[in-house]
Amino acid sequence: MLFSLTRYLRDQGVDAELRLLNDEDAHFHPSADTFDLSYQQFVRRVGWGDPREIARISADDVARSVRGFDFLIGCGSVPAYLDKIGRALDIFIPYGSDLIELPFEIQGPRRRAPFSIVEAPLRQRRGVRRSKTLWGDRSIAFDRATSRLRYSGARAFKSVPMVYTPLYSPNVLHAYYDRSHWYGHVKELRDRVDVLVLHHARHIWGADSGIWQAKGNDKLVHGFAQACTLRKDVKFGLVFLEYGPDVERTRELVHQLGLESQVLWLPQTLRKEVMIAMSLADIGCGEFANSWLSCGTVYETLAMGKPLLHRRDDELYSAFFPELYPLMNVRTAADVARHLVDYVDRPDHWNAVGEAGRTWHQRYAVDHSIDAILAKLGVKPTAQALRA
Structure with missing residues (x-):
């Protein structure tokens, strides 16, 4: 999801980079979403992300991964890991379970992660609450989760540019x-x-x-x-x-x-x-x-x-x-x-x-959402989205 957004922002002249979490499924890797290797110039993998490992990951490891970035957009367990270093997401773009489930209960095998099953939901709750903007279309599930979390930040009811149309077009x-x-x-x-x-x-x-x-x-x-x-x-x-x-x-x-x-x-x-x-x-x-x-x-x-x-x-x-x-x-x-x-x-x-x-x-x-994110960044659009 955020690979497409990163590409759109780079098309607009933004110095955007993507950090992959260590629990990403293979079919969500950038190579699954492109026919070339240009992603290697701006994509790196970090050594954290799995909620079941959060207790053993140091704050220094997280801090090194985001050092030098002045604006953070994230999904998944990123709010929880950023909570370890006291930093908030500027935009949280939930994909579903990261907002509906993870703040309340960790999913999957637990016996090997007795401390993380307590720490991950706690930090995810705090991290989501601290996120400055929660971005995405309205849904009953998201409404219930934000109410349960008592989220008081901004909600941007806007679509997520998750499909890169310069490639995925019937004409291309x-x-x-x-x-x-x-x-x-x-x-x-x-x-x-x-x-x-x-x-x-x-x-x-x-x-x-x-x-x-x-x-x-x-x-x-x-x-x-x-x-x-x-x-x-x-x-x-x-x-x-x-x-x-x-x-x-x-x-x-x-x-x-x-x-x-x-x-x-x-x-x-x-x-x-x-x-x-x-x-x-x-x-x-x-x-x-x-x-x-x-x-x-x-x-x-x-x-x-x-x-x-x-x-x-x-x-x-x-x-x-x-x-x-x-x-x-x-x-x-x-x-x-x-x-x-x-x-x-x-x-x-x-x-x-x-x-x-x-x-x-x-x-x-695509267009309206990218323009809105650029406005959050304080950047004026420098290129028209490619309409195939």
Whole structure:
């Protein structure tokens, strides 16, 4: 998420650098999000970040990592680690669990971190409270967390520029097809179906999934099956990632509904691979269990100009945002089926909706947000965002 922001700021002449935490997943490394090595000039890894290690990391280690920087933007456990040196984030951009869960309880194995399981939530609470600005779209989960934390700083209800559109654009990305591991597999399915849907969220939909973690993937599968039944004259295809704890549960549902020949499973992969698959799809998907105005799957779909199949409860956002992106708004499997069938009947309409979503994303998730962050930095924009 912050790699894209760093690139945008550097495009505007800001001397921005990125520090990677030591617990970053491999598929979130900058190399997963670019086809060149230029990131090596401004990205470094620090020796801290895992909340379960916070008790053994010295304040000097943290201080050395941020020395010389006069403005700090961060996410994840950064508020907790900065609390060790008495420094606050200028902008905290939470991605979810860093605001909803970590300030209250550490997640994952605990036996090897008896002191950190106490220290990390305590420091995260203090670090979040001290953050000068909390940046991001409105959500019920974030509202509840900030209320519980008694956060009194500024809240900037603005989108996060998490997708780098100078690369991820329908007019640019095709030049990188020959750099993809999985292009051929997606293209083979693309060539034998009429409508191709990409759903690259984690698979979390079982009864034991947490309320805010749930994705509602089963609604998509059932709706997809219903669309196949309603329009037997149309060949539908669906691409999933092997990503999340309920992958096998989804596989079994696909088998039960007789959809295996229409479903392609890609391994958990890199964003650049996901975006190439997105470029070949007709429709992209967000989530179906909870309403989120923005997240990676939403903005990746919008950036590529694809109509978005997603749940959004507009009453949560209309007072905070001047304009909401157009989408295929769904809550149930029947809604999914109805929109897939409607795409068959009105492809030109929905393709125009996808292009309107791309325009919205560039305006609000990129240009307006970058301008607002530059204003926080006291920097005037020096270059127009590249609109592909």
